Amino acid sequence: MTDRYDAIIIGAGIIGAGIAFELSKKGYRTVNVDKLAAAGEGSTGATCAIVRTHYSTWDGTALAYESFRHWQDWPGYLEVEDERGPARLIETGLVIIRSAQRSFKKELGFHDQLGIPYEEWDVATLQAEIPFCDATAFYPPRRPDDEHFGDPTAQSVPGAIFIPAAGYVNDPQLASHNLQRAAEAKGAKFLFDTEVVGIRRHEGRVAGVTSKSGDAIDAPVVVNAAGPHSFIVNRMAGIDGTMKVITRALRHEVHYLPAPDAERLPFISDDDIGGYCRPEVGHTMLIGSQDPACDPQEWIDDPDDFNRDVTSSQWQSQVYRMALRIPGLDIPTHPKGIADLYDVSDDWIPIYDRSDLGGFYLAIGTSGNQFKNAPMVGRLMAELIAACEAGHDHDVDAVRVRCPYTGESLDLGFYSRNREVNRASSFSVLG
Numbered sequence: 101m102t103d104r105y106d107a108i109i110i111g112a113g114i115i116g117a118g119i120a121f122e123l124s125k126k127g128y129r130t131v132n133v134d135k136l137a138a139a140g141e142g143s144t145g146a147t148c149a150i151v152r153t154h155y156s157t158w159d160g161t162a163l164a165y166e167s168f169r170h171w172q173d174w175p176g177y178l179e180v181e182d183e184r185g186p187a188r189l190i191e192t193g194l195v196i197i198r199s200a201q202r203s204f205k206k207e208l209g210f211h212d213q214l215g216i217p218y219e220e221w222d223v224a225t226l227q228a229e230i231p232f233c234d235a236t237a238f239y240p241p242r243r244p245d246d247e248h249f250g251d252p253t254a255q256s257v258p259g260a261i262f263i264p265a266a267g268y269v270n271d272p273q274l275a276s277h278n279l280q281r282a283a284e285a286k287g288a289k290f291l292f293d294t295e296v297v298g299i300r301r302h303e304g305r306v307a308g309v310t311s312k313s314g315d316a317i318d319a320p321v322v323v324n325a326a327g328p329h330s331f332i333v334n335r336m337a338g339i340d341g342t343m344k345v346i347t348r349a350l351r352h353e354v355h356y357l358p359a360p361d362a363e364r365l366p367f368i369s370d371d372d373i374g375g376y377c378r379p380e381v382g383h384t385m386l387i388g389s390q391d392p393a394c395d396p397q398e399w400i401d402d403p404d405d406f407n408r409d410v411t412s413s414q415w416q417s418q419v420y421r422m423a424l425r426i427p428g429l430d431i432p433t434h435p436k437g438i439a440d441l442y443d444v445s446d447d448w449i450p451i452y453d454r455s456d457l458g459g460f461y462l463a464i465g466t467s468g469n470q471f472k473n474a475p476m477v478g479r480l481m482a483e484l485i486a487a488c489e490a491g492h493d494h495d496v497d498a499v500r501v502r503c504p505y506t507g508e509s510l511d512l513g514f515y516s517r518n519r520e521v522n523r524a525s526s527f528s529v530l531g
């Protein structure tokens with residue numbers, strides 16, 4: 101059996117579903133092919149879905165702020181109603197706790213340039229705003245088995261930054277389903293329980309994909325939006341080895357605990373202890389790691405075969421570090437949380453680009469920080485694909501995309517597969 105479309109999108113996570121919606125708006129007949137049973141069941145299903153703007157580059161900050169505006173107007177952006185209702189942006193605001201190591205001056209400069217409001221807090225303000233926080237400094241972050249774990253390194257952290265334009269999306273799988281429904285309303289198709297095992301070429305261009313059951317789907321455009329499987333899909337397309345920046349899968353854990361003061365808990369990004377937390381429904385909170393040097397990195401060769409259980413060692417590292425900041429934390433005896441994969445690029449900045457194979461496009465390397473950007477990533481990819489398929493040489497003259505809400509102009513050359521590793525990056529989940 102052979103089916104024919106204008107574009108095949110491998111993956112129906114938040115990124116693939118967003119691309120389907122934006123391509124369909126342009127009149128493309130798209131099909132998303134996903135080996136799982138529903139939209140957003142891959143790494144999107146495990147995301148903390150935090151929406152924030154403090155990235156280490158102007159481009160990252162501008163994309164995140166534009167995307168924040170999309171989430172604020174989510175039902176309007178979707179144009180149609182989903183029978184399950186819309187996902188919601190919960191605007192908690194963000195408190196960045198500064199460390200002795202990092203002032204965030206550069207990041208605040210980008211906020212000034214883009215008109216994103218923020219407040220700089222001294223320690224007294226931090227303690228008044230979040231009374232359950234201890235402001236002692238512990239930098240550098242350590243693991244509990246370090247003999248100096250919990251030793252204060254200064255009387256207090258250098259202060260904090262409050263950014264109101266931040267929060268989280270309450271249901272990331274529902275958000276993916278919302279995008280699926282929005283795309284379907286424009287004629288898009290979604291095929292689930294269908295694994296792509298081959299990518300076919302014809303006369304030097306991509307010609308389509310072949311599924312595990314042997315079905316062929318033809319299209320002149322194929323998009324790799326396979327999340328942590330991105331490097332495997334690139335291998336299938338025969339383009340691994342043609343890019344300067346590559347992607348790999350990195351295992352990460354997020355832990356669930358009772359929240360100390362769920363009403364007043366904002367999203368906290370703590371550079372001093374190398375962790376973050378945000379409130380979750382049911383008076384709980386999530387705690388994650390910001391990849392400080394003390395946390396070992398667990399790279400995964402086979403994204404279908406890794407430990408999905410939380411480990412007591414990482415639980416202790418993340419939770420005990422947060423307990424230094426929130427001494428009243430109620431730590432359960434049994435670890436609870438999730439383990440899933442980031443699709444990490446060499447510089448923790450995504451690759452949104454064409455490839456050396458004509459018609460084959462990349463929306464990969466989301467590096468644990470691109471859920472929030474999915475609606476705009478859909479638009480970036482749709483503009484890129486339309487321009488390249490019309491003959492534009494994006495490698496020579498990078499496509500630019502105008503942001504509908506903020507009016508900024510984004511240079512897609514920033515996300516090139518052939519960039520030099522971007523040394524301005526945090527080389528962490530902060531992007």
Ligand SMILES: Cc1cc2nc3c(=O)[nH]c(=O)nc-3n(C[C@H](O)[C@H](O)[C@H](O)COP(=O)(O)OP(=O)(O)OC[C@H]3O[C@@H](n4cnc5c(N)ncnc54)[C@H](O)[C@@H]3O)c2cc1C
Nearest residue numbers: 111113115135142143144147148149150296327466471472
């Ligand atoms: C623990 C964790 C916490 C995170 N927290 C945040 C956060 O707070 N904020 C933020 O912005 N981002 C966060 N992220 C990152 C964010 O979740 C990802 O960037 C985003 O969800 C990636 O979406 P995706 O669609 O690219 O990937 P996925 O959701 O993984 O979708 C890829 C899809 O491709 C399918 N697929 C793969 N190979 C094939 C194949 N051969 N055939 C068919 N289908 C295939 C998979 O089944 C999957 O459904 C976090 C990620 C994790 C893991």
